Amino acid sequence: MPVAAGRLRSAARTQPTSGPATRGGPAKGPVSQRLVRAVATLAVAAVVVILVLYPLGRLAVVVGTDTSGQLFGGAPVAEVLRTTVALALAVTAAAVPLGTLAALGLARSDVPGRRVLRVAIVLPLLVPGFVLGYSWTQAYGRGGFTDFLFGLPWRSVQGPAGVWAALVVSTVPVVYLLVAVGLAARAEPELARAARSSGAGPLAVLVHITLPLLRPSIAAAAVLSVVSTLDSFAIPQAMGGSGDFTTVTMAIYRRLSLGSDPAAFVQALALALLLVAVTLVVVVPADLWLGPRLRATRGAGPSGPVAVPGASRPHARSTGTGMHARSTRTAMSRWISAGLSLYLVLALALPMVALLAAALTPAVGVPPTPAHWTLDNFRSVLNARSLAAFGRSAGLALLAAGLLTVLGAAVAVLERRRIGRALAGLVTVALVVPGSTVAVALLISYGRWLGGTLLLILLAYLAKLWALAHRPISGALDRFPPGELQAARASGAGLAVAVRTVAARPLAPALLGAFCICGVTALHEVTMSVLLYGPGTETLAVIVLNSAEIGQIGPTAALSLLLTGAVLLPVLALWPAIRRLRTR
Amino acid sequence: MLQHMVDHPRRRRIGLLLALVGLLPAGCRAGPAASSQGPAPVTLYTCVSDSTIQPVITEYKAAHPGAEISLFRAPTGELNARVAADLRSGGLKADVIWGCDPLTMQGYVDQQLVGGWTPENAADIPRHYRTGSFVGVAVLYLVAVHRRGTPAPASWSDLTDPAYAPVAVPDPRVAASALGALSYFANAKGYGTDFYRALKHNGANQVSTPDLVTTGVAQGLYQAGMTTANSAYLAKSKGSPVEVSWPQPGAVAVYGPIGLAQHGRDSQQAKDFITYVVSEPGQQVVATAGSYPTRPGVTGGPEIPSGAPVVQPDWPAVSADRDRLLDGYQSIFGS
Amino acid sequence: MTSTSSSHSEAAPLSGGSAAPPDLLQVRNLTVRFGSVSAVDDVSLRVQRGEVLALLGPSGSGKSTLLGAVAGFWPPEAGEVLLHEVVVAGAGWGLPPERRDVAVVFQNYALWPHLTALDTVAYPIRRTGRRRLAARTEAASILELLRIAHLADRRPAEMSGGEQQRVGLARALARRASLYLFDEPTAHLDAHVRGLFLAELVARRQATGAAAVYTTHDAEEALGLADRVALLDNGRLVQCGTPEQVYSEPVHAWAAHITGAASIIQPAGLLPPSHPPVSGLGGTDLSGPVLVRPGWARFGGTLPGRIRGVRFRGPDSDFLVETPAGEVLIREPGPPTRPVGAAVEWTLTRAWPLPLTQR
Structure with missing residues (x-):
């Protein structure tokens, strides 16, 4: 409250200077304003058409009017599709329980090392998918880390089982985040306490109260898990590339990047369209069911606008689901902590160590002991080509993140009108359209003019990631207390001054967050880049993928670490800033 | 509040929004513009390894100040796909193609994408390494790699012996050297496609590239495999537990030709580059970078062990037969 | 402060005759800490069967924290809680809420958004092992008792605040506990609903002989309803006595002001x-x-x-x-x-x- 009061005061202070200027505004009349608004809406709509509607429409038309008769010829489409769907379901079946358990476990306030674990569990999001998959092959594959140390290779890590495991690891953080947010928003500690004091034990509370309350969050996480697995390319390519294991995205890549005959091309188009169809089959019903439930507030009642004196009393020990004797309580927490730590070591730490060992080892088959360590691999990959690619990646990521933040904010603001809502819906659709499909659609729409240029890659990033920027900004606008801007304007501030003095600060974390998430995703994006790059426009992620395909382990490991560092370092650098903004 | 904002938008805010939307095309234009500064660069498509192509470009630029090379480097299969993609969207974008095998290159010539010119200094290159459309500038030798401790295979047919199982072979649809080997074995006495069938029968695994074969053997995944001499010797020199052998009737020599694209933008710059690679200084760079040059008398590069047998596929004969060869192979190793 | 302690250190009810009945609830030197803040500081209290104790104090005085410690939501830092003369919580430990003979009515109702009123009220009955049908029948009778049978199929989002409040009360009643804890039970109620509720509470107490502790910041309500009133300020017990005592004989000026116009x-x-x-x-x-x-x-x-x-x-x-x-x-x-x-x-x-x- 003092913060809000301070904001109001500062808004009031600015009144004398800004007052006269803005007071002139309304005289110009609402007609010009309406015009400006219409133009803005049209401009954003045009961008949506260019990025999303036209390419997808074109893809559908090209496939629909194909007369070659080879759309599904020669390709085991059914089998590839079955593999992909089975993989998506298997990943979801494992990642959703794991992520939910992690969120429930880490909601307990007395878990040892909770602060570290809560950060560590989402770290796989910052590790590029390809690097994660590749590090698993180095850790657990034949001739890998566990093979070297204990003679324990996991032979099928380079195959469906390994792809599944690595995808689970990369999906768990998403589930964790969604469920943790749902836990904070829906499963208030009071509700669990009410159940405990109604005679329910901890397990009964979990089954009867907590999980049902989390159902929308868990369902949303499951949908996202299915969609992201259908969309996944880097991990299957890194781990299943050499076997018979083929997903739709891999098949598209092979047909576009390895096949040179026309039939392969139309087959890639057909697969791209098929993939988006499968995705929509999952997403549309889920959205119809989930949408209202996720948006629904708790309705009338306590969480309404009633300000309760004393309601903000401390909620420390917030799990508050009751207590046992102290010893059993901490034993449970210690188990949670130990389990999560073990999981993180196996899923992330060990593979990363294995990757580092591979990067420091001069050649395959040389024991990764300190005596053999060398920086030769790093030296060999830090050549003009990869440095230029890094520059391109960083530039693309920054440009894309900046534009996306603006576009996301634009749609979030326009969305408060009917036409804007339609735009927001379209933008969200682009997020669930698989990257391979976006790339193929853009390629056949603009490839003739932009093929192989950075601009085409940028367009792909914008189309695919727009919703990623839009969501957090829109959420922040939703949460922004409606009275604050009005209070500032009632205190004499013009709209611009009011936005700057009152809205900018609370919205800053969302804007910065949107910028970061888009930047990070663009930096390690490979699904679309690898289909769109051309001479002189490789991104760093594409270089890493190519290096792995050629089969040189040491240089690939070194490149992978550099790519991961390129993603991690800026985020770690910006993290304190985001935190500071959040807590204010 | 938001409703309010939308109901009474201020000029400035929408103006800002418009400015940013307007900025989009401007910002996008910066993309390709940034990559095309200076004189129009020569666009080079190649499948030659980074360790060879980077020094060549560096030295070329040192010898030709102001010259720019825009590089697309990928294994042969991807190169083919790239060319096909170019053709779908308005035509080949390359000015120079430096391939890894004459079959693929001849394919480009047949499509009238490459050819019509070879540099004058091409005459210095042995006849069997050039045609009227392109010149070989590097040679890949397909040799056998095997784990240290396993006896060296005396002949290629030894690889069908269970003692060498499992064996790894590179994919001819991806790697030019593998395509070259297929070209040789398919028509060689006592081999033919039956050789591949016997390999498969012996549990042979197909991996995509020769480097993956070497890596797999070094890791102990495979006992032996077919790979390029460069890849095998490099791994051995760095300490990998592998040995290299040149089995009878010989290592398959696959030459990497360079050729001029027929509809390149600036053919003079492209010709300069090709001439440089064929020239003695260019070949010297190729050799120093670890590849086998085609120009006689260039030293300082990797050397063929004395007495090691080398065989040359009959390129003109197989080039007519390429698709049938790949189909036959596909029926054995195809997935 | 010290000068006042003698008047309330033994906060036994006035009616305590020669053979005092055993205490239903005893709180002994209870301290609850959240981080470095002591929310409840060395408080001792007793409640007998059939007795209603009001915890009166301004917001932030520790009333709800004290209630939570009795319910079993957080363990004491020091001191003890006894129910039926059995220690249920001590320094750093405590029986979980489901194993205490206590029912709670929450300040914010804490109704489960996914359950109907009937299922909500049946929930505590089900936890005693009763079958679903039996539990529902009994829950329906409790709803009937509170004259909210028409809410049976509604979820919290479809109820007004007062209706939610009564469902919360019905859920607590369904627990059939010896001690009812009410956290600011009337804070959200308008005057009409409040009157109804208070009547229900009194009726319930007379019918079952159960005891109740409830927190409020409304002096009139505390004085009018409770057998005894405990004044809390900053986590400390200021005074405890009959409503007449705390109204007429406050221990100091603050106590005088908190208990009515002074x-x-x-x-x-x-x-x-x-x-x-x-x-x-x-x-x-x-x-x-x-x-x-x-x-x-x-x-x-x-x-x-x-x-x-x-x-x-x-x-x-x-x-x-x-x-x-x-x-x-x-x-x-x-x-x-x-x-x-x-x-x-x-x-x-x-x-x-x-x-x-x-x-």
């Missing part, structure tokens, strides 16, 4: 010898401050004063009278009869000397 005057030299005797002041040294409740002074008599403010309250009217000893609030039945600024005479009928130690 005028505190310095009567030294004010009362002439002709003034009729003031009850509660017999033989007391009049040099210190004394408490005067609104009904403890009346118009007429000899003491001088001037009306500074008038407030009509419906059944009666309040007059704020400026006197040489300080301002005094005088309450008279009926609408206001005297204007602001009028000079008046008045008489002090009763007073309670406050200790000099001001809070």
